[in-house]
Every structure is written in C-alpha cells, then in structure tokens.
Amino acid sequence: MSNLNINAIRADFPILHQEINGYPLVYLDNAATSQKPRQVIDAVSHYYLHDNANIHRGVHKLSQRSTDMYEAARGKVRQFLNANSDKEIIFTRGATEAINLVAQSFVRPKLQAGDEILISHLEHHANIVPWQILCEQTGAQLKVIPMTQSGELDLTDFDEMLTERTKILAIGQVSNALGTINPVKSMIAKAHAKDIPVLIDGAQAVPHMTVDVKDLDCDFYVFSGHKMFAPTGIGALYGREELLNAMPPYQGGGDMILSVSFEKTIYNELPAKFEAGTPHIAGVIGLGAAIDYMWQIGIDNIAAQEHHLLEIATRKIEALSGVTIIGTAPEKAAVISFMIEGVHPHDVGTIFDQQGVAIRTGHHCAQPVMEFYDIPATARASFAFYNSEEEIDALINAIQKTQELFA
C-alpha cells in the first residue's frame, strides 16, 4: 500500500473529473501521455500571463525573468536526474529528438561502414528508426538484443554482442509496450568495460521511479516531459559534459553561437550549443513545475502506489478466463498489455471507450514486439499514481462487458 491520499491527488487533475459516454472517465493510457496537474497548467498560464518574453537576449525585465525561470527549470532537471552540472542538460522536443541528436552529433562522426549499433527487440520506434537512418547514412549495422517469451531481454549472448565494432548501446529502461524494467545498470557496466558508450531511453522510466544518471553511469539519458505530467513538446537530453563538449552542434541557428560572420562562426558553450532557436520556454517552465509536483508527492510514493495498482490489476485480470497478459516479467512498471480471446484489440478499445475506459490499442510504436508474439496489436492499460482501485474494477468490468458482447 502507499501513503497517498488518492482523492486529494485526483483533485489536482481537473481533466479526470468528467464523463465519457455517460460514464466517469477512467484514464488508463498514461504510457501514451500522462494528464497534467493544475500546478503545471497554472505555471504555464502564469508564465504567459505575467512573464512571457524571449530568453537570453533582452536586457528588459520580462526577458530576464523568463531567462531565470527557464534556467531554474534546467537546474531542476539536473537535480531530478542527479547530473553533475546544468551544462549536461539539453532541452529537446522530447525523447525522440534527443535520440536523433545523439545519433547524428555523437555517433555519426565516429561511424564507419561495418561498425555496429546495439539496441534491443523491446525498443520503441523512437529508439530504432534514428539508428536505422544512421546505418543507411554510414553503412553501419544494427544489432538487436533478443527478447524472451515473458517480455524480458535475453542477455545470454549479450557479452558477445558487445564487440570492438559496437559504437553505442542504446536501450530503453522500461518497455512502453509491455512494462518490462530492464537491468540497464549492469548492462551499462558491461558495455563500459569494453569502452562502449550507452544511451538510455528513459521515456517510460522517469514518470515512475527515481533516476540517478551517476548511479546508472550512463553516457546519455533521454526523456519526454509529457509522460511525466508536463506539457507536450518538451523533453531533455542528459549527456556527460566531456562528451557533449566534443560533439558538433545538431542544429544551427540563433542562441547556439557566440559570434557569427560569413567567414567563421564560433559556437556557444554548453548547453546553448545544442539549443538553437527560440526554445519551448513555457514547456520548460511546465516541466520544472511537473518535477516540483513529483517531488511534492514523493517519487517513492508514486512508485509504491503504481506497484500496488499493478499487483491488484494483474491479479484481477489473471483471474478472468479468456484474457492473456502479454509481458510477464517479474520487474515491471504499471503497464498491462493484454489480449481478450476472440476479440481484436481495436474492438476492445471501442467497447471500453463506450464505458469511459481509455486505454491504448495498437502496436504501441513497438511493431517488432508485436511480431515477436505474432499478434497485430494488444490492448494496453497503463497506470499513473492518480489511478484508483475503483478504476481497476471499471477496467475488469469493461473486459467482462466485451466478453459478453462477443460471446
């Protein structure tokens, strides 16, 4: 059990209090995007109502205030990830852009035909496609760590897959399709023993658990704000300072330069070097507010509540006949992918929606995972700490109604 007062927490999320098709909304699509607490919404609107100006380029008061708020949020992200320095935090549009940045600015200059990039079978398309593009550009090869029937990484041959040709290991900390928590810390240690740099895709980890990049000892860590109660369109890249320093810029433009002439442009220092153009200032401020909110609730409390929900929901679903959970790793975040026998997931989604239960159906941007299980799609319920036990009952009820309809 957790120490959270769920009703008080739910009061922070105005969107949860509505009816869908005559039923109370039961929002179980948190792995796609989370809802936003009033504290985040207020921080964004307060910024636009009182402080809006461009950053890093004005002497006037509003510009200074905006700049201070923007940089203060960077400090929160640094602390949130336990990075050494604010210079190691680069704001991006999200996890996707951060992975592309590392692929193009860090890995690409080092790659030669025949080199290898190591990912896993569990990855989100965001951690597959940027590497495939890179392989096409350079003639490098994509290697894939296989998975097991329970949805875990199959690390039997992991040591052999780390070769002198491997230029990066890029893996997700938590699988979005199945919820599997991967043993990234020991994988990072093994890669480092062979001097292979490691990128961790933390998009599904940061909303649910304490992340410490120093303890993980990863070289890059990426995440998206919108999955952790912040606005869409903002995320961050953590990178080791010496690596970021040595990398060429990803995009050119304003803010990322010290001086420009037609003969020579001198790039700005970290982190500005990687933040060309006017950034999503309101998003950054919203992200800072989301981190404050998570700290206020307590990340350990969040993890405990979600674990509690996962256990109850798993037990209740397992007790139903004709329902199979896909992904049964012992270490999981609060994600349950499932199949109802004889009912296509897309029909499941529609029938659930008619009862106010919002889940995701489809391939979850992880088509290789679907292919592994030889299924076109799954239905996926994913929980946040603001979900209640009553909502699990609504989920179970929706499954039973679906089975009745298709009986």
Next chain:
Amino acid sequence: MSDLRELYQQVIMDHNKRPRNFREIEQANHLAHGNNPLCGDKLVVYVKLEGDVIEDVSFKGSGCAISMASASLMTEALKGKTIEEAQAIYEQVHKSMTGEETDRNLLGKLEVLSGVKEFPARVKCATLSWHTVHAAIDSDHDISISTE
C-alpha cells in the same frame, strides 16, 4: 451501450466469426493488399473480372470485427455485379457511414455497416476492404493501399 449494440449487431458478429468468401481465387486477375497501420488490419482482396462483370471476389487477412465483417459483406454484395454497379454500391456504403441520405434498395444488407458513423475512429476499419477492392479493380497489377 446502445450505439455499441448497433455497431456490433448480429450480422456483424456473424460475418466476423464466419467470414464469407474467405479464400484465395486462383484465377484472380485483379488483386490488392489493404493495410490499416493504426490498428494492424491487413487484408488481400482477390477479384476475377470477366469483361466488366465481377465474376468472383474474395478476401483473406486478419483484423477487427468491423473490418472483417465489412470485407465479408462486401464480397457477398459485389459478386456478379458490373463495375458500374459496384461503384454505385460503394458510394451508398460510403454515404451510409458518413450519415448521408442513402438508397435503401441499393444498400440492402450493407446497411448494418452504417453503425460506424457514431464511431469516427472506426470508419477506416469499415472502409478498408472497399478501398482495397477499388484499387484491385482499377489496377492490373498487384497493388498495396494503406488507410493512413
């Protein structure tokens, strides 16, 4: 739940469970692949044209109940029709799904598909096989279409 019962009514459920003309046509002279990437519906439509008459039409594949039933009903409705008649039927089906006035005589049994009009996210499921048969007839080589 009443819209839902309308959508998943007996005819749909029956065609989903026991799809008609669910087979290959070996002498098919037109064929197309249809793909709805959003939900993973995938089907192949086979057509055997004699002049401008649809001598035989069938499908294979997998998908949600709506896409399977729609494809099954489609094969029943189009068999023996001319291309022109098929076109007229397709237009009626399309109108029924978008809530426009339809000709009930032409639509016949296909009226059950109009239930999707209350479910905009599902219209693509119901139209997949129709788009695919259209592409098959229009093209003389194997063609792939996608509804995204």
